[in-house]
Amino acid sequence: MATYCPECGKPLPYNSAKFCLTCGAPVQRIDQKFEPSPALTPPVFEEPKSDSKDVKYPKPWIAAVLGLFYPGWGQWYNGRRWDGVAIFGGALLFVLLGGGSGTYSGLNLVVFAISLYGAAEAYSTAKKINSKELEYKPKSRLFWLPIGIWILILIAFIFGALMWAL
Numbered sequence: 001m002a003t004y005c006p007e008c009g010k011p012l013p014y015n016s017a018k019f020c021l022t023c024g025a026p027v028q029r030i031d032q033k034f035e036p037s038p039a040l041t042p043p044v045f046e047e048p049k050s051d052s053k054d055v056k057y058p059k060p061w062i063a064a065v066l067g068l069f070y071p072g073w074g075q076w077y078n079g080r081r082w083d084g085v086a087i088f089g090g091a092l093l094f095v096l097l098g099g100g101s102g103t104y105s106g107l108n109l110v111v112f113a114i115s116l117y118g119a120a121e122a123y124s125t126a127k128k129i130n131s132k133e134l135e136y137k138p139k140s141r142l143f144w145l146p147i148g149i150w151i152l153i154l155i156a157f158i159f160g161a162l163m164w165a166l
Contacts, residue, residue: 003027057136060126067119070146071111074122078129079137087118 003012007025019026058078067074072088075081091114128134 055136057130058126060123060130063122063126064119067122068115071115071118073143073146074119075125076140076143076145078122078125079140080125081140081142083121083125084118084140084142087114087121090114091118 003015003017004010005012005020005023005025005027008020008023010020010022012027013021017027063074063077065074066077067087070088071091072084072086075084075087091111094110094114125134129136
């Protein structure tokens with residue numbers, strides 16, 4: 001007795017066929033209950049569970065304070081390496097052009113404006129990361145650059161004071 005596929009209507013090659021060779025539809029016999037093979041069921045992807053203890057999302061106010069203290073530092077805290085490099089590079093450019101010479105020129109105001117923009121952008125980015133609008137990335141290794149620079153400045157200041165005292 002010929003058996004036909006319930007989906008496409010083509011004849012099945014043998015009576016014990018579990019799948020139609022033409023369309024791939026499963027064939028359920030009256031005398032058997034159809035249970036798909038685990039190998040043929042599509043995999044179910046679950047979103048990885050992350051404990052809030054493992055991931056330390058950036059705090060917006062810390063990102064803003066770091067961005068005010070040192071241009072680009074807030075972005076590095078948020079894990080945004082190239083955003084921080086751009087803000088740091090912009091501020092450094094104006095410092096090298098004379099904004100950091102100790103005079104209150106227009107260039108000092110530009111450096112201050114870049115710092116304010118960087119702080120506001122770091123705050124906004126941290127909020128977006130916390131609300132999962134942006135991808136979380138751990139702190140950039142450049143996060144430690146300002147600390148290293150301040151340590152070098154402190155060493156140079158102490159060395160200069162010691163040399164001046166002699």
